[in-house]
């Protein structure tokens with residue numbers, strides 16, 4: 437099992453490029469099920485979740501071939517199955533994104549329920565309620581959801597809570613439905629907007645993506661297209677926080693400052709100097725690191741996927757701060773590991789109270805989920821001595837060769853097999 441060995445403290449300086457967004461790439465891959473024409477996706481990140489989704493799509497009959505920086509996908513009828521099996525789905529919850537496209541195009545689907553994960557129960561009730569509103573018959577049996585519909589029919593549906601993959605799944609269901617669909621209380625994340633851009637490029641008629649309500653005019657069929665996924669704002673934000681926590685100075689190339697606004701505003705309040713350049717985002721932090729309270733919220737609020745990384749930063753701030761996690765019920769697993777490194781953090785329900793600055797000492801720590809592992813790597817960069825972060829496979833799900841990118845910024849980090 438791979439682990440990182442990090443020598444600290446040292447500062448990050450130099451230029452790093454954001455990879456394509458994992459959470460835009462996953463729905464884009466699922467969209468290949470919506471057409472029998474070739475779909476070309478450019479700039480997909482080389483991370484494990486993408487390989488997992490390609491394996492699932494292959495099982496469903498989608499051939500995919502990497503041609504340089506572009507992945508070419510063609511859905512065929514070679515597979516005699518509409519079934520997304522548990523052994524594939526259990527390794528990645530985002531597999532649920534094949535449900536909407538399968539029902540939209542084939543009229544039936546059988547997808548294993550994703551089950552919970554380290555950060556929470558993460559139900560999919562809204563995906564299923566919306567699919568029923570579009571006329572599908574949905575049943576839950578033996579840990580699988582089966583859905584069938586002669587043809588989905590446009591309808592109005594209001595999500596009880598903004599759900600990113602729920603909005604994406606239902607966008608892909610509605611684009612081939614008969615008639616008009618109005619989705620309310622939608623997720624507004626940039627990855628939802630990117631999927632709508634891809635579907636529109638395939639011939640879908642979508643209005644309002646990025647707002648709370650989206651109107652979709654169903655069409656008879658969709659064509660192939662060539663689409664470049666947006667840069668990964670969470671990966672990029674992680675490196676920006678790395679520069680802030682180490683008192684460094686980096687240029688994050690290829691990042692979209694508008695998508696990172698919630699983080700950039702916060703880091704500016706913390707005392708970072710930020711410049712939005714044509715080439716990307718320049719961030720340096722030389723002076724005092726000021727504490728600031730944060731509450732996670734659906735976009736355009738502060739992203740829950742940067743909460744753990746930001747908490748590592750707050751352990752170095754001059755004073756007290758609180759972080760309130762409003763999206764997931766169990767996303768403070770990194771606290772115990774940070775505390776072992778010497779951080780001063782108390783958790784009360786959905787609040788974490790951090791008192792800084794703490795002199796973090798190196799330790800052997802263990803990652804529990806994708807973003808918690810990123811948090812521990814950032815802590816290792818400022819801790820005194822050699823920190824080992826175990827179970828790096830969590831990181832590999834969503835960060836493309838993180839050790840190489842950190843080394844290019846001057847970090848003393850190595851991957852141990």
Ligand code: EPZ
Nearest residue numbers: 459530558559560561562563597599600601602741763806
């Ligand atoms: C997406 O997960 C992301 N994953 C997550 O990123 C991210 O943390 C999350 O959105 C929130 O931004 C992908 O895009 C592949 P949700 P998703 O449905 O869609 C509740 C990472 O680190 N809910 O927006 O599963 C749910 O319990 C991952 O890359 C329901 O109650 O999250 C949660 O409290 C981790 N019923 C809230 O909504 C539903 O049917 C938001 O969840 C669906 C969701």
